[in-house]
Amino acid sequence: MVVGDASLDIDTLVIGAGPGGYVAAIRAAQLGQKVLIVDKSELGGVCLNRGCIPSKALIAAAHQFESAKHADAFGISVENVTVDFAKTQEFKNGVVKKMTGGVAGLLKGNKVEVFNGECMFINENEARVFNDHESPRYRFKNCIIATGSRPIELKPFPFGGRxxxxxxxxxxxxxxxxxxxxxxxxxxxxxxxxxxxxxxxxxxxxxxxxxxxxxxxxxxxxxxxxxxxxxxxxxxxxxxxxxxxxxxxxxxxxxxxxxxxxxxxxxxxxxxGRRPNTDGELGLDLIGLDMDERGFVKVDHQGRTSIPHIFAIGDIVSGLALAHKASYEGKVAAEAISGMPSVVDYKCIPAVVFTDPECSSVGYTEAQAKEKGHKVKAGKFPYAGNGRSVSLNHPEGFVKIVAEEGTGLILGAQIVGLEASNLIAELGLAIEMGATLEDVALTIHAHPTLGEIVMEAAELVMGHPIHIIAR
The missing domain is CATH 3.50.50.60 (FAD/NAD(P)-binding domain)
Known part of the structure; x- marks a missing residue:
């Protein structure tokens, strides 16, 4: 409890404890900053509580339910498969509780001070945080705003009821x-x-x-x-x-x-779609932060806003609304505050959809690479040519690699099929390190695994595939 109206001094104020904010707070603390993180809701933000994690838990349960109904493909007879959705929700809630508890432990372990409540700027260097019990005022040297986004509500379809x-x-x-x-x-x-x-x-x-x-x-x-x-x-x-x-x-x-x-x-x-949480009582207009017509905060290549010691990351800045993008930007902002030369580079940020089958993409598509002026060569290797995918009864899908003609430099990749969300990581690394088709093709992949499809796709684009006939 603060006596009177004196300000408490901190190095970095982080507003928002989602995957952007809490990662930024931890990285800042690791770099020696005294950090306060404020969030009016739960640690982990929308992602851990009302988005990525609970949705994937329910999607995993739906996959299990469907697999049980079609187990006869493996010679397994399962009759009268039913779902107790209340127990499914218990499973989902358990996953969320475990993950948010983990975030709390990480913040505590890194000595980040946590305040559960609202935050309002007083000026460019001070903010008041408050809840039903207290309302201390903090003076900060730097600030990272990571307030996230919320679902867009259409006037003809107001949320409520059904x-x-x-x-x-x-x-x-x-x-x-x-x-x-x-x-x-x-x-x-x-x-x-x-x-x-x-x-x-x-x-x-x-x-x-x-x-x-x-x-x-x-x-x-x-x-x-x-x-x-x-x-x-x-x-x-x-x-x-x-x-x-x-x-x-x-x-x-x-x-x-x-x-x-x-x-x-x-x-x-x-x-x-979703809209950025830059309105309301936070007071961004009070401190004169530059925003565009859609409410996104304008930032530079380090996440720095029009006020040099205030940064913005995640869904409140332009670009795809992805949790891993927010986490990445949070690290860059924390490091920039500490004087490191870190800058954002979105070239290797993957996009993933957890549909059935999963879809993932990183780098350029073939069309984008051509628009950028590259002479490209590309090819798709089918899941049906992979022993592991066939033995799992999931032969649908392909891995496509886009490369620069002549050098073989990998420019992008798209995957649709089982575990596409995991397989895309190898190709993201390939693009990040400037790898060529030959680098991937010469990397021995264990057999039988889905990862072999990536190797086979590289060989296909090079012109000498083994497990399909080159055309």
Missing amino acids: ILSSTEALNLPEVPKSMIVIGGGYIGAELGQMYSKFGSKVTIIEGLDSVLAGFDKDMTSLVTKNMKKTGIEIITGAKAESAEQNDKEVTVKYSVNGETKEVTADYLLVTV
Whole structure:
């Protein structure tokens, strides 16, 4: 408790304890800074509590449920497979508790002071933090703002009742019989497919011509195929217009090619993107921080804002809203504060979607590489040519490598298939270290593993594949 209105002195104030903020706080503390981290909600932010981690726990459970229903492919008979969704939610909550507890332990172990409450700037060098019990004021030398983002709420579809954001969709007490999803981006695709596997009749309404529009269509076509296998109806080129709900269901009106239609379900999930948390009582306008018209904070290559000793990272700055991007930016900002020459380089930040099959990408796509003026060569090696994927009964997918013609320098890679989220790391490392096709091809990969597909893809682009016929 602070006596009077005196300020406490710290080196670095971190606002937001998500994967950007808590990583920044730990790195800053490791570098000798006296750090205070403030968050009005839970440690771990949206990612650990209402996003990445709980969604992947439920997706993993959905995979297990579907696998049990189709175990006959392995000669295993399983009858009357059921799901107790209350226990599934207990599993998910247990995972979240374990991970957030781990963050608390890491902050304590690195001697980071934690304050659970709101934060408001008084001026460029002072902020007041407050909750129901106390309201100390801190004077800081540097600050890292990592307040994250929240789901975009559309006026025709206000959250509440049977109209859900991703937060409510992760906490339903039972599997709904039916669900409408507005938005076929990564959140809508992941959660829609997850509930479909649990038995919901899912309808996805997407304004563009395909789901997962940020990925190549030869990748998303495999996802779409699997979605349709579980009964998902995908309506593209559609504009959602209005919704009416009662205590039992919700009806959505939408239009396609000028024709108005409607669909009814137990719930409506709206996933049309996220907006930065730069408004509200934080007081960014009070200190005159430069922001763009969408509310993103303008920063330089170290995360430094228009006020030199204040940094911004994660979802409140431009770029993809990815937890690992926020963590990376947090490390750079903490190191910049300590005088290190660290700068951001987004070339090797992977994008991953945990659909079935998984999709991942790093570096340039073939089209992007050509747009950048590179002469490229590229090739796709299919999962079907890999012994491990076939023995796991998951032969769908491919690894595609994009390389510079002549030098063989790897410029990018895209993977769709089992464990694509893990396999992309090797190719991210290859791009980061300036590796060539030959470097990857000459790296002996254990057999039988999915990792061999990466090696085979490199050999394919070089022109001498072993396990498929070169064309």
